[in-house]
Amino acid sequence: MSIQFNDETFRDDYTFRNSDWAINRFPFPFHEDHYMYSVNMEQHRGGPEGSVFEKRFDVDEHYVAEMRDRAQVLADDPLRCQSLPHMTLAGWDLLELIMVSKSEDYPDLFELHRDDDKWRWVNKPLGIDDSFTFMDETTLPYGPMEYITRQTQGDFAVLDQRDDNLWMDAGMITTQADWSLDFDIGMNFFEWHAPVPKANEMGIFVRALKFLMSVQQGAPARRLNWTMTVNPLLDTSPENYHKWGIQKTQMTPENVGEKQHLRVELQTFFRLPRSNGLVFPIRCYLISLDDLTSIPKWGRRLHRVIRDLPEELATYKGFIDNRPMIIDYLAKVDNGAETSPGIWPDLHLEPDAKA
Amino acid sequence: MSKFQFPKAIFSRPVYTVLERRVGSHHLMVADAEGGGALLDLAKSDSGLMADAHVIYIPKHTGDTYSKPLAAFAPGQFYIGSSYEASVARLRRTLLGAHMGLQVYLAGTEGLMGQVQSEAAQAGISPESIQSEHRGSVARRMQCVHCKGITEDVTVDPFVCGHCGLNLYVRDHYSRRLAAFQGVCVNAEDPGNVPKAKELYT
Amino acid sequence: MSGVEKIAVRVTNIVPLNALVTRFEFKRSDGLHFPTFSGGAHVVVEMQDGEILRRNPYSLMSDPADQSQYAISVRRDDEGRGGSLFMHRSVSVGDEMLISNPVNLFALDLRARKHLMIAGGIGITPFMAQIKQLSRTNGNWELHYASRNAALASYGSELMAQHPNGVHIYYDDDKQSIALEALLKGQPLGTHLYICGPKGMINWVRDTAKKAGWPHEAIHYEEFLAPQSGKPFEVKLAQSSMVIQVGENQSLLEAIEAAGVDAPYLCRGGACGQCETAVIGYDGKFLHNDHWLTNEEKASGHKIMPCVSRFEGKTLVLDR
Ligand code: HEM
Numbered sequence: 066m067s068i069q070f071n072d073e074t075f076r077d078d079y080t081f082r083n084s085d086w087a088i089n090r091f092p093f094p095f096h097e098d099h100y101m102y103s104v105n106m107e108q109h110r111g112g113p114e115g116s117v118f119e120k121r122f123d124v125d126e127h128y129v130a131e132m133r134d135r136a137q138v139l140a141d142d143p144l145r146c147q148s149l150p151h152m153t154l155a156g157w158d159l160l161e162l163i164m165v166s167k168s169e170d171y172p173d174l175f176e177l178h179r180d181d182d183k184w185r186w187v188n189k190p191l192g193i194d195d196s197f198t199f200m201d202e203t204t205l206p207y208g209p210m211e212y213i214t215r216q217t218q219g220d221f222a223v224l225d226q227r228d229d230n231l232w233m234d235a236g237m238i239t240t241q242a243d244w245s246l247d248f249d250i251g252m253n254f255f256e257w258h259a260p261v262p263k264a265n266e267m268g269i270f271v272r273a274l275k276f277l278m279s280v281q282q283g284a285p286a287r288r289l290n291w292t293m294t295v296n297p298l299l300d301t302s303p304e305n306y307h308k309w310g311i312q313k314t315q316m317t318p319e320n321v322g323e324k325q326h327l328r329v330e331l332q333t334f335f336r337l338p339r340s341n342g343l344v345f346p347i348r349c350y351l352i353s354l355d356d357l358t359s360i361p362k363w364g365r366r367l368h369r370v371i372r373d374l375p376e377e378l379a380t381y382k383g384f385i386d387n388r389p390m391i392i393d394y395l396a397k398v399d400n401g402a403e404t405s406p407g408i409w410p411d412l413h414l415e416p417d418a419k420a
Numbered sequence: 421m422s423k424f425q426f427p428k429a430i431f432s433r434p435v436y437t438v439l440e441r442r443v444g445s446h447h448l449m450v451a452d453a454e455g456g457g458a459l460l461d462l463a464k465s466d467s468g469l470m471a472d473a474h475v476i477y478i479p480k481h482t483g484d485t486y487s488k489p490l491a492a493f494a495p496g497q498f499y500i501g502s503s504y505e506a507s508v509a510r511l512r513r514t515l516l517g518a519h520m521g522l523q524v525y526l527a528g529t530e531g532l533m534g535q536v537q538s539e540a541a542q543a544g545i546s547p548e549s550i551q552s553e554h555r556g557s558v559a560r561r562m563q564c565v566h567c568k569g570i571t572e573d574v575t576v577d578p579f580v581c582g583h584c585g586l587n588l589y590v591r592d593h594y595s596r597r598l599a600a601f602q603g604v605c606v607n608a609e610d611p612g613n614v615p616k617a618k619e620l621y622t
Numbered sequence: 623m624s625g626v627e628k629i630a631v632r633v634t635n636i637v638p639l640n641a642l643v644t645r646f647e648f649k650r651s652d653g654l655h656f657p658t659f660s661g662g663a664h665v666v667v668e669m670q671d672g673e674i675l676r677r678n679p680y681s682l683m684s685d686p687a688d689q690s691q692y693a694i695s696v697r698r699d700d701e702g703r704g705g706s707l708f709m710h711r712s713v714s715v716g717d718e719m720l721i722s723n724p725v726n727l728f729a730l731d732l733r734a735r736k737h738l739m740i741a742g743g744i745g746i747t748p749f750m751a752q753i754k755q756l757s758r759t760n761g762n763w764e765l766h767y768a769s770r771n772a773a774l775a776s777y778g779s780e781l782m783a784q785h786p787n788g789v790h791i792y793y794d795d796d797k798q799s800i801a802l803e804a805l806l807k808g809q810p811l812g813t814h815l816y817i818c819g820p821k822g823m824i825n826w827v828r829d830t831a832k833k834a835g836w837p838h839e840a841i842h843y844e845e846f847l848a849p850q851s852g853k854p855f856e857v858k859l860a861q862s863s864m865v866i867q868v869g870e871n872q873s874l875l876e877a878i879e880a881a882g883v884d885a886p887y888l889c890r891g892g893a894c895g896q897c898e899t900a901v902i903g904y905d906g907k908f909l910h911n912d913h914w915l916t917n918e919e920k921a922s923g924h925k926i927m928p929c930v931s932r933f934e935g936k937t938l939v940l941d942r
Contacts, residue, residue: 144568151732154759227731228546228839245565251597252432259432260593279888279896282657282723283627303565303604307586310608339686339755341660341729386609444835445807520809521835544735544812549837 067173070129070190076137081297083356087126091352092117093360093408094289094329098369102264102378104272109287109333113409117331121166121285122217123348124174129190131218131240131299138239138300139215144247145302146211148223148235155223155235156210157200158337159344163213188216210235219331219348222246226341231277233257240299240349242292242328243306243383262377280334280343287333293384293391294328297351301328316387321394322355325387327367354391358398360410365402368395424558427621429592433601434530436554441466445521448514449495450536452478452504454556455528456486462525463493470495474514476507478532504532511536515543526552531561531572534599547596558620563600564588570600576617578606587614627723628668629656631692633715639695643744643776644710645683647693651718655689659724661752662816662844665692666722666890671708674872675880678705678848679891681818682724683750687758692721695776697744703851703871725888728818728844730755735812737763740800740827742819743770746777748844749818753785764788766805768823771795802827806834817843847892847911849873852932858939859883860902874928883942885928892930899926899940906935 073080083091112118117125138145148156164186168177176187182199193216197204205212214221214237223235230253238246249257254274255265264270280286294301295313316324331348358364371379372392379385405411426435439462447469451459456477463470474497479487487500501507524540526533533552541547559573569583577590581603588603595602607614631648638644650656659682669676680694699706713719728748730737737756739749746767756763765785769775771793781789792798806815815836817827824843831841851871858865859878868877875897878885888894892912901924910920912927919925926933926940 149733154732225732226729245602247568248563248565248593248595248598248602252595256432256596259430260591265431275895279894281627281725281888282659284723303602305566307566307605307608310605311611314609338658338724339660340732341663341726442835443833515811518811520806520811520813520840522811523835544733544810546837546839549839 068124068126068128068190071126073127073130075130075134075297075299079296079298081127081130081351083352084126088352088356088359089410090116090125091357092289092329092331092350093357093363093366093410094291095366095370096406096408098366098404099373100370100378101375102261102267102269104269104276106273106276106286106288106334109285109335117348117350118287120170121333121335122163122170122219122346123331124167124171124190124218128218132191132216134299135215135237135239138302142304145239145304146214146237147246147250148208148210149251152210152223152225152235152340152342153202153208155225155337155340155342155344156208158339158342159221159223160209160213161199162335162337162344163217167217191216211237217346219346222345222347223337224343224345226278226343229278230254231274231343239302241302241347242290242294242330242349243301243303245303247304260381262381263375277334277343280336282336282338285333285335287331290330290332292328292382293387294326294351295324295387297326297353299349299351313383313387316390318390318393321387321390322358323353325354325391325394326351327354327357354394358395360412361398361415362404362411364395364398365400366404368392368399371395423555424621426554426558432594433592434534434552434594434596436533436552439525439527439551439553441469442523442551444523445519447473447523447525448476448518449473449525449527450476450507450511450532451486451526452528452532452556453480453482454486455526455532455553456482456490458527458553458555459525460486460489460493463490467493472496475499476501476511476514478502478504478507478528504535508535508539511539512543515540515545518543524550526550528555529557529559530554531559531599534561534596538597538599541596560590560620561600562588562590562603563595563598564603566605570598571603574603575620577620578615578617579603590620628720629723631719631721633713633717633719634691636713636715639776640774642774643695643697645693645695646709646713647684647691648719648721649691656692657723658689659686659751660726660729661686661755662728662730662748663724663726663751664728664748664889665694665724666887667694667709668720669705669708669713671704671712674869674876676703676705676708676876677887677890678709679889681728681748681751681844683747685754686751687755695744695747699848702848703873705848725894727889727894728816728842730761730816731814731840731842733812734814735762735810736814737761738805738809738813738815739763739765740815740817740819740823741765741767742823743768743774744776745817745819745823745844746775747818749816750777750781752816753781753788757785764790766790766792766800768792768794768798768800768819802830803834806831806836814840814842817841818845821845844893845891845913847913847930849876849890849930850909850911850932852909853934855933855935855938857933858937859942860939861942868932873930874926874932878928878942885942887929890929892927895927897927897929899928899942900924901926902939902941904933904935904938906933906938908933 117123164177167175178185185196221237224231225234236246329350470493473495475495478501564581567584571582589606591602593602630651635647664679684693696709866881886896888896895914909932911930
């Protein structure tokens with residue numbers, strides 16, 4: 066299937082919509098009826114056909130609109146994309162990884178032609194056809210990391226590995242769940258995770274770091290993380306929090322199903338060969354509660370997860386004030402029936418499923 | 421209030437120790453105000469050290485309380501700066517000419533120590549190999565996450581950003597690169613309501 | 623599957639460099655390109671040595687940007703358990719072998735203002751790749767290379783010819799040695815120090831740098847420990863409910879693998895920490911040979927690194 070790209074916005078009039086295709090392949094993050102932080106990592110080597118896990122870098126109907134939103138964020142605030150001087154080599158690693166992956170995984174959308182270090186990159190959805198010299202920054206309009214991540218959905222943290230730690234020394238961060246690259250750049254794994262409640266005491270970060278430092282070339286890994294966002298706003302940045310924070314107070318029992326979105330991050334980890342760095346793409350998927358509850362199992366499960374989530378987590382994720390309203394909405398779709406294990410919709414298991 | 425016990429905080433927040441002599445080819449000491457007292461304690465514990473030391477000291481409100489006795493130890497190089505801004509060119513020049521084996525000792529306010537550490541990191545010294553001892557004011561250097569302006573010597577929470585005028589609350593999240601804590605709008609979800617400011621650590 | 627991704631390769635060239643060291647060059651069996659790598663990376667080479675499947679790490683010494691071939695240089699160790707002997711005696715051009723994807727435990731710190739490299743003997747190999755990487759990116763580096771004599775200084779003359787200003791070679795037989803204290807003293811702030819060579823040399827350079835006030839973050843070293851031979855011993859694997867025998871010339875990790883039990887690893891040289899295994903019970907004495915566990919952990923009897931460490935005694939029960 067070639068993808069039909071939506072013409073939509075993630076700000077102001079919020080015309081963002083998920084098609085039925087997008088709803089059915091949404092990466093629902095809960096494999097059971099409750100949630101707590103854990104070292105939830107697995108290999109990233111494909112997944113069921115059509116799922117967001119199938120390709121190394123998933124491209125979907127929101128691609129073109131998301132890239133337009135990113136360009137707007139960067140025009141307003143160039144500090145959302147930064148790279149410390151020693152990270153240029155890792156930037157080339159990332160450019161190569163994405164160009165090779167996308168041209169192999171989506172040959173109808175992207176082409177890469179390589180003749181030694183003379184490269185030609187064709188990005189059909191965005192109408193780009195550039196020829197450049199690999200490893201020669203003067204032949205690209207931006208640095209290599211910025212160039213390729215202006216054309217790839219999701220945020221990117223590029224990590225340097227040294228002194229038994231990972232250091233966030235470069236990134237393209239415009240669709241973040243309320244953290245600042247400009248503030249966090251240069252920090253190590255424990256420093257940038259410092260605001261997260263509980264996980265440290267649970268020993269999660271020590272184990273996660275150990276896992277990440279041994280991620281091998283050709284053996285990427287992934288995990289899911291989630292939060293709640295009012296309106297399909299991609300750029301929930303601290304930088305602009307004084308502007309968007311107020312939207313959290315504009316939810317009512319009438320509009321909660323339309324305004325409240327579950328925000329899921331598909332986070333992947335790839336070793337970068339030339340620099341020995343690590344890239345951490347953070348791909349954001351949004352779904353309104355109205356759309357999410359069209360999958361009965363997901364509606365029931367989300368109700369139970371949100372209802373029983375420890376207060377510290379609901380506070381950290383920023384929806385403690387709206388939680389009662391969200392629970393009221395979700396309670397209506399929770400008939401108490403069992404939910405099947407795993408994250409998939411399992412529509413065939415619902416009582417009114419057509420055989 | 422000369423020595424202050426900071427409450428336990430999140431991991432990004434710096435922790436301070438008591439300066440002690442380390443082996444090294446050269447010793448660079450930078451301190452402000454009551455931090456002079458920490459250098460004095462160090463000098464007293466090891467009188468030979470000061471002859472090899474380059475001391476950059478910014479007395480601020482302390483007059484010659486510390487500068488006089490420091491001078492008496494006859495440091496190899498002794499500079500009294502009228503402010504951090506006035507001293508930073510000298511600091512950079514010193515780092516530029518320095519060699520591996522240099523030991524760095526910082527003392528005084530968090531703002532001063534953080535800024536010198538950040539300069540030293542840019543010159544190639546890793547923060548882990550710099551010692552810092554807090555003395556004196558507990559004021560914080562804050563970055564406004566919204567306008568990026570830095571406000572020095574913040575002692576109350578919330579405070580008003582000196583650049584954009586937003587009301588910011590004081591986080592413990594700390595950036596060594598910026599040498600600053602983070603300030604975030606306190607009333608974004610409730611515009612009319614700014615909590616009453618109170619002294620930090622009260 | 624534990625460990626790392628494997629690549630099927632064909633031996634395309636075997637070049638004896640001197641009495642002890644031979645270079646092996648590989649191309650991919652499937653004709654595709656090799657992955658690029660970062661200078662300092664190693665690959666684990668699998669060798670079917672009779673009954674025993676050996677996996678030894680060797681630093682890649684070819685140009686990291688050259689995806690057409692990989693090369694390693696192997697020093698013959700006549701005292702060792704046989705991995706290097708197998709490479710020297712039993713491998714021929716045209717042989718098919720399996721190697722791992724590159725793994726780097728000795729990476730350059732790319733922030734360094736200057737890279738100061740100290741090599742001893744076969745420890746030159748990771749620097750060969752790092753120098754090629756740095757030359758390509760106009761890096762600032764300097765190599766000091768100690769060898770017994772000119773004949774045994776693998777790649778010495780090649781390096782001198784290519785980089786007359788950056789390479790300094792010292793021959794033990796001529797009583798030449800690195801004037802280390804003076805060398806360290808003159809280095810500008812932001813210099814990083816890299817050491818690869820025999821244990822004695824690594825310790826000497828690390829100690830001297832420490833005494834000169836160098837921070838540990840600026841000191842990098844790599845020493846692959848070859849697993850030692852030793853008395854055979856018996857181990858109980860609790861999770862797998864098995865009792866296995868570790869042979870005289872076999873490592874504990876090799877014996878675990880031979881029993882069909884999957885155990886993680888990366889370096890197989892006591893450095894990376896991947897194979898760390900919990901000890902459930904023991905009656906006897908550990909022979910810890912790794913760089914990974916702290917002295918307290920070694921003394922505690924709760925952990926062992928099966929890639930290089932052994933055991934002597936009555937019973938050993940592991941959580942595998
Ligand atoms: C190296 C890649 C990673 C990067 C760059 C990264 C970055 C971040 C950042 C910037 C935050 C927000 C912190 C804040 O509040 O300011 C965060 C939150 C978090 N991270 Fe990571 N992270 C990484 C890997 C991981 C891994 C492997 C785990 C595994 C368990 C993990 C667990 C978490 C958790 C639990 C949170 C809190 C999220 C929430 O409750 O919404 N992170 N991460």
